[in-house]
Amino acid sequence: MLVGYARVSTQEQDTSVQIAAMHAAGVRVIFEEKASGAKFDRPVLRQCLASLKTGDHFVFYKLDRVARSLSDLLKILDRVERSGACIRSLTEPIDTTTPTGRLMLQILGAMAEFERSLIRERCMAGQKEAMARGVHCGRALSVDDATAVAIVEAYATGLYTLKGVGQRFGVSDSVVKRLVYKKTKPNYRS
Incomplete structure (x- = not known):
């Protein structure tokens, strides 16, 4: 058959x-x-x-x-x-x-x-080049710039955990983590 x-x-x-x-x-x-x-x-x-x-x-x-x-x-x-x-x-x-x-x-x-490896390699090179030009790659942020700054500042005080900052601003832990890592680790890719 x-x-x-x-x-x-x-x-x-x-x-x-x-x-x-x-x-x-x-x-x-x-x-x-x-x-x-x-x-x-x-x-x-x-x-x-x-x-x-x-x-x-x-x-x-x-x-x-x-x-x-x-x-x-x-x-x-x-x-x-x-x-x-x-x-x-x-x-x-x-x-x-x-x-x-x-x-x-x-x-x-x-x-x-x-x-498949060549396609992946070309995509990664294109993303790297776009990021060097300041183009945002990936999903759009779920918060505006002012809120993003406030989230990073709140976490930097040391008074809140990632989860605590997320609850305070009504966003997920992963959003907070992405914003904090982006600010503190310039080579971080979300």
């Missing part, structure tokens, strides 16, 4: 292209998930892998829909093989019933991990 797995990272995205390709390939049982591929422990993926039986094919649209690191990919491959199933990609030359297919799976998995 062909058992499909379709995944997108966010609720705003949809799996329609992946699902259509699977239907065209004859896949009738499809597990669909909206979760980051960076996380290995995904409930629907776990359920999909647990459903595999001897002779089944674990089918996906593209390798990066299943795993973003080689170590995660190898764990998934091991689980699929222990169930007696094999892996098949609809867009890449992957078929683990052959030694060449297994090799391609590992090469493409390593490339996916490399690509």
Whole structure:
């Protein structure tokens, strides 16, 4: 039996292209998930892998829909093989019933991990450059500038704990901590 797995990272995205390709390939049982591929422990993926039986094919649209690191990919491959199933990609030359297919799976998995690392590196460099120009990165503060200064000053008196300052100003402990750390540790990144 062909058992499909379709995944997108966010609720705003949809799996329609992946699902259509699977239907065209004859896949009738499809597990669909909206979760980051960076996380290995995904409930629907776990359920999909647990459903595999001897002779089944674990089918996906593209390798990066299943795993973003080689170590995660190898764990998934091991689980699929222990169930007696094999892996098949609809867009890449992957078929683990052959030694060449297994090799391609590992090469493409390593490339996916490399690509993810490059993207992360570029994002971090962009954020660092933006911060150097004074651009605020991350969520907007939940308090105005005057309140932020008052929070830091109240904590600096030593009369209040982080929690106490938070209660006094009606904000969470994490907001207080972020403001205090930003003021006292210039290299702190929230």
